[in-house]
Amino acid sequence: MRRIVLYETFERIWHWAQALLIIVLMLTGFEIRGLGIHLFGFQRAVSLHNVLAVALMTLIVFAVFWHITTGEWRQYIPTRKFLREMIGFYLTGIFKGVPHPVKKHRMAKLNPLQRLAYLGFKVLIIPVQATTGALYYFYPNLQHALGWSPSSLWFIAVIHVLGAFGLVAFLVGHVYLTTTGHTPLTNIKAMITGWEDIHDDEYFDEA
Amino acid sequence: MLHPPRKPSLRRVFQALAGLLVLPLALGRAQQPVEPPHRGHGSYTDLHTAKNRRLTADHSKFKILQGPFKDGDGPAVTRACLTCHTKAAEQVMATSHWTWNVAKDGKDGFGKSTHLVNNYCIAIIGGNTESCARCHAGYGFKDKTFDFTRQENVDCLVCHDTTGDYEKEKAGFPNPGIPLAELAQKVGAPTNRNCGACHFFGGGGDATKHGDLDNSILKAPRTLDVHMSKQGAGMDCVDCHTSDAHKIAGPNYVIPADRREEPKYPGESVSRMSCASCHTDSPHQSYILNRHYQKVACQTCHIPAFARGDLPTNLSWDWATAGRLKDGKAYKEKDAKGYETYATKHGEMVWQRDVKPAYVWYNGNLKFLRLTDSFAIPADGKVVLNPPEGSYADPNAKIWPFKFHEGTQPYDTVLNKFVAPYTAGPKGSGAYWGDWNWDVAIKMGMETAELPYSGKYGFVKTSMLWPITHMVAPKEQALACTECHSQKGRLANIPGFYLLGRDRGTGVDALGLGMVLLTILGVGVHGLIRYLHVRH
Numbered sequence: 001m002r003r004i005v006l007y008e009t010f011e012r013i014w015h016w017a018q019a020l021l022i023i024v025l026m027l028t029g030f031e032i033r034g035l036g037i038h039l040f041g042f043q044r045a046v047s048l049h050n051v052l053a054v055a056l057m058t059l060i061v062f063a064v065f066w067h068i069t070t071g072e073w074r075q076y077i078p079t080r081k082f083l084r085e086m087i088g089f090y091l092t093g094i095f096k097g098v099p100h101p102v103k104k105h106r107m108a109k110l111n112p113l114q115r116l117a118y119l120g121f122k123v124l125i126i127p128v129q130a131t132t133g134a135l136y137y138f139y140p141n142l143q144h145a146l147g148w149s150p151s152s153l154w155f156i157a158v159i160h161v162l163g164a165f166g167l168v169a170f171l172v173g174h175v176y177l178t179t180t181g182h183t184p185l186t187n188i189k190a191m192i193t194g195w196e197d198i199h200d201d202e203y204f205d206e207a
Numbered sequence: 208m209l210h211p212p213r214k215p216s217l218r219r220v221f222q223a224l225a226g227l228l229v230l231p232l233a234l235g236r237a238q239q240p241v242e243p244p245h246r247g248h249g250s251y252t253d254l255h256t257a258k259n260r261r262l263t264a265d266h267s268k269f270k271i272l273q274g275p276f277k278d279g280d281g282p283a284v285t286r287a288c289l290t291c292h293t294k295a296a297e298q299v300m301a302t303s304h305w306t307w308n309v310a311k312d313g314k315d316g317f318g319k320s321t322h323l324v325n326n327y328c329i330a331i332i333g334g335n336t337e338s339c340a341r342c343h344a345g346y347g348f349k350d351k352t353f354d355f356t357r358q359e360n361v362d363c364l365v366c367h368d369t370t371g372d373y374e375k376e377k378a379g380f381p382n383p384g385i386p387l388a389e390l391a392q393k394v395g396a397p398t399n400r401n402c403g404a405c406h407f408f409g410g411g412g413d414a415t416k417h418g419d420l421d422n423s424i425l426k427a428p429r430t431l432d433v434h435m436s437k438q439g440a441g442m443d444c445v446d447c448h449t450s451d452a453h454k455i456a457g458p459n460y461v462i463p464a465d466r467r468e469e470p471k472y473p474g475e476s477v478s479r480m481s482c483a484s485c486h487t488d489s490p491h492q493s494y495i496l497n498r499h500y501q502k503v504a505c506q507t508c509h510i511p512a513f514a515r516g517d518l519p520t521n522l523s524w525d526w527a528t529a530g531r532l533k534d535g536k537a538y539k540e541k542d543a544k545g546y547e548t549y550a551t552k553h554g555e556m557v558w559q560r561d562v563k564p565a566y567v568w569y570n571g572n573l574k575f576l577r578l579t580d581s582f583a584i585p586a587d588g589k590v591v592l593n594p595p596e597g598s599y600a601d602p603n604a605k606i607w608p609f610k611f612h613e614g615t616q617p618y619d620t621v622l623n624k625f626v627a628p629y630t631a632g633p634k635g636s637g638a639y640w641g642d643w644n645w646d647v648a649i650k651m652g653m654e655t656a657e658l659p660y661s662g663k664y665g666f667v668k669t670s671m672l673w674p675i676t677h678m679v680a681p682k683e684q685a686l687a688c689t690e691c692h693s694q695k696g697r698l699a700n701i702p703g704f705y706l707l708g709r710d711r712g713t714g715v716d717a718l719g720l721g722m723v724l725l726t727i728l729g730v731g732v733h734g735l736i737r738y739l740h741v742r743h
């Protein structure tokens with residue numbers, strides 16, 4: 001067994017801040033939509049949603065900067081290597097207790113499925129939410145300046161809402177999958193402390 | 208400035224950030240930076256001390272006003288006024304308070320003395336002038352022989368009496384018991400009482416017509432009307448309805464949908480009828496609230512209900528049911544609240560206090576039907592007498608609060624035009640209220656009005672819209688967001704745009720929820736299998 005730093009301080013702060021922001025955005029968003037959540041009251045929910053959206057986008061700017069300067073963005077390059085093994089692992093292996101097919105490295109901490117999921121999250125869902133959100137917010141200005149039809153807001157809202165539901169689904173899957181580590185809490189602990197105990201013997205060597 | 212400086216807050220910082228993003232997008236649209244909140248509640252005492260300080264004449268010092276004036280001799284008082292105010296009558300004569308006639312869109316005939324029609328008292332020109340002219344700013348308006356050029360016929364006192372004792376009777380003459388000399392020595396600028404003497408009594412009774420204007424305004428607590436209440440700003444009507452050479456800024460059947468008027472040259476007298484004239488178009492702390500101004504009139508949120516005073520306003524007037532007699536006599540019926548539900552004179556009526564407005568896209572133009580306009584009865588059987596113009600796409604239109612007044616009224620079933628019955632007159636005169644005979648009353652009315660009439664009448668349902676703009680409530684009572692941003696909210700039926708919180712088609716939510724449920728299901732099954740294997 002060995003211990004490695006899996007998540008650096010920035011990464012952990014970024015992760016939890018993002019999680020918190022998205023969860024509150026979710027709650028406020030659904031409250032505004034009128035889906036039966038009554039936590040903040042409409043007016044405060046709207047203000048909060050807008051302020052947190054700006055906060056989230058600011059955080060994302062920092063995160064992008066961090067990913068570029070540290071080269072960590074390479075962690076998300078999709079790969080087919082072990083993709084089939086990973087799918088097999090989640091579909092059957094995990095039940096039989098076979099060891100995880102992909103070994104975690106400091107520089108390859110994401111398995112091929114994670115890479116795909118997080119890449120999708122980062123380049124698809126979040127940008128779609130941020131873009132439709134910004135279009136939503138500036139809709140009165142845009143509609144006026146560009147002569148959009150009144151129904152375009154409906155379209156923007158529908159995508160934003162579907163994105164929001166997508167995020168809920170993502171959150172559910174994401175939280176569940178964190179429990180598939182060595183023990184159910186291993187992965188969450190790693191994201192909190194940064195450290196992970198690597199049980200080498202349980203992994204195939206990636207090389 | 209009315210506004211004290213404000214401390215920067217976190218929200219402001221974010222707004223500033225967001226504002227930076229707007230900058231390139233706000234092409235053309237004057238997006239004012241967020242203005243500090245409005246805290247200047249004003250003060251009746253301050254305002255009226257200032258008004259009194261500005262006076263340069265004490266009318267009790269003028270010999271000519273000592274009188275004596277003969278009882279009820281209004282014209283004599285006017286002659287006295289005109290010895291100093293030599294051009295006043297001429298000015299008044301150019302206004303609609305005198306002519307009762309207004310041109311609109313290049314067309315004549317919008318006004319009480321001409322062809323305008325409503326669904327309260329219907330019309331004046333069918334022989335009712337003498338009794339309706341109680342509210343004419345003149346003396347002797349009985350019928351069309353009235354001399355509109357005689358200066359002494361202008362009634363100065365109705366607008367300038369400050370005692371509150373002035374009272375007009377038939378044809379607009381003063382009640383003979385009024386001490387004219389005493390009143391003449393105490394004249395001053397019009398107060399709410401002067402304007403209210405007529406404008407609170409539209410439709411023939413206090414609070415009847417407008418719904419947002421009635422006598423309770425004179426003793427209003429601040430909660431009823433922040434502007435006119437003496438606990439509020441203590442303002443007079445004329446503080447917003449400013450005047451220029453006796454022409455008082457007013458709707459004249461074209462009500463600016465909250466547009467801010469700018470002087471075209473220095474010193475031009477502009478009205479302050481739009482809220483923005485005093486409050487600017489961005490009076491809230493919140494950028495989002497300010498942005499509502501583009502599509503929502505201030506009145507919509509700030510007048511949660513009208514007729515909030517002591518008096519009910521008339522919501523429905525069913526002329527078709529008028530004329531029922533008990534033992535050959537006219538009668539009235541009242542409900543538990545004391546509101547008149549039936550009167551032989553008027554028919555069935557509905558009255559209500561504290562009425563929620565109806566909301567409509569409105570760009571300031573109401574397209575009034577006149578007695579001379581023919582109409583088609585729409586499928587729902589209801590003719591709208593003054594359909595409002597506007598839609599979401601109309602850049603000048605906003606969502607406005609209205610009082611909808613429903614009713615039935617007589618019309619010419621052959622010509623498809625409204626008729627002007629002779630209503631106010633004694634028994635034997637042929638007037639409806641004397642003899643209860645529509646046939647005769649309409650025939651006589653149309654003859655007096657010099658309008659064609661086929662001789663066949665029927666009753667048709669009509670609806671009339673009255674813009675609500677007075678009785679502004681304190682800001683704490685402004686509508687909460689969800690009054691409109693909800694599925695069954697106040698704007699549930701306002702078409703043409705996507706409204707957050709209202710327009711969530713169930714399909715989208717079902718799709719999204721399905722997605723989430725499937726994920727939960729998948730995760731649940733997976734977890735269950737894992738759990739079972741671990742226990743094995």
Ligand code: HEM
Pocket residue numbers: 022025026027028029030032033045046047049050053054056057126129130131132133134136137157160161163164165167168707708711
């Ligand atoms: C990332 C940046 C985001 C921006 C700029 C943004 C912006 C907006 C805006 C402007 C609105 C309209 C209401 C308002 O003014 O507050 C809105 C509504 C909404 N937002 Fe967001 N949002 C963002 C992220 C999210 C996220 C992460 C979620 C959920 C996970 C979400 C869920 C919703 C929902 C459900 C609505 C209601 C839409 C409707 O019913 O029309 N938003 N958002």
